[in-house]
Amino acid sequence: MVTQNREIEFVTSGITASDGDGVKLTRVIGSPEINMLDPFLLFDAFESDQAEDYIGGFPSHPHRGFETVTYLLAGQMRHKDNAGHEGVIEPGGVQWMSAAKGIVHSEMPEQKDGLLMGFQLWVNLPAAAKMGEPDYQEFPANKIALEKRENGSEVRVISGTTNYGTSGPVINHHTQPLYMDISLAQGHGFEQTIGMEDNTFIFVIEGELLVGMRKEKLGKRQLGVISEGNNVYVNAGVESRFLLASAKPLNEPVARGGPFVMNTKAEVLQAFEDFHSNRI
Secondary structure (H helix, E strand, O other): OOOOOOOEEEEEEEEEEEEEEEEEEEEOOOOOOEEEEEEEEEEEEEOEEEEEEHOOOOEEEEEEOHHHHHHEEEEEEEEOOOOOOEEOOOOOOOOEEEOOEEEEEEEOOOOOOOOOEEEEEEEOOOOHHHOOOEEEEEEEEOEEEEEEOOOOHHHHHHHHOOOOOOOOEOOOOOOOEEEEEEEEEOOOOEEEEEEOOEEEEEEEEOEEEEEEOOOOOEEOOOOEEOOOEEEEEEOOOOOOOEEEEEOOOOOOOOOOHHHHOOHHHHHHHHHHHHHHHHOO
């Protein structure tokens, strides 16, 4: 197979936003700059050691038609839903929730001070799965696959499989996502084979990356959408940490209405009606 390296197509730092009960965050996908990157509907980054920025949390709210992926680097969040499911996401842990036909849940900080840092990613579901049963895939830090390489690099694999054969615990047959947290020493590179037509982004948590054969810079807290191809190659200009996310596009109509993502406006209106009639 001929290697086609991906290059940066678009760079954004997102927009400052607030969600839930006043939680301050940066909305990187789902903003006027990037409405969506099929099947990725939204990508939020949050980081603050000021309690007033996050203490209100995300009180009870509904979802239907997609999946929410919460990945924490610092702090704790308690999740509780109307089906009796409850748990705490801790540093390094992930919750991959499929809302499917509907769920009402809350996500509240389990702390009154200190640093809360993490990400929430929304992944669309195909029409055939939007009205399925809700489901959870939850894993603490010690269940996230960790690949340590000889050059000192570390790859935490939430979903997908590295070129060295390390697979993450999350399984998703709809879009076959790859979601990795990668740490590189200065001057070292990282290479990953991905689907030729997958939509892919890189988000730099710390440091600075040189992306592709053109070695375009991607700085701290920047997200880069990268072009079509079957290979991602980056080099760390300085010691760096970044997220790599990639998935098959669904190529279906998308109709949004707040916490509901369906294929038609009529389905969104039905979701609101079902919620107000306590059918979610």
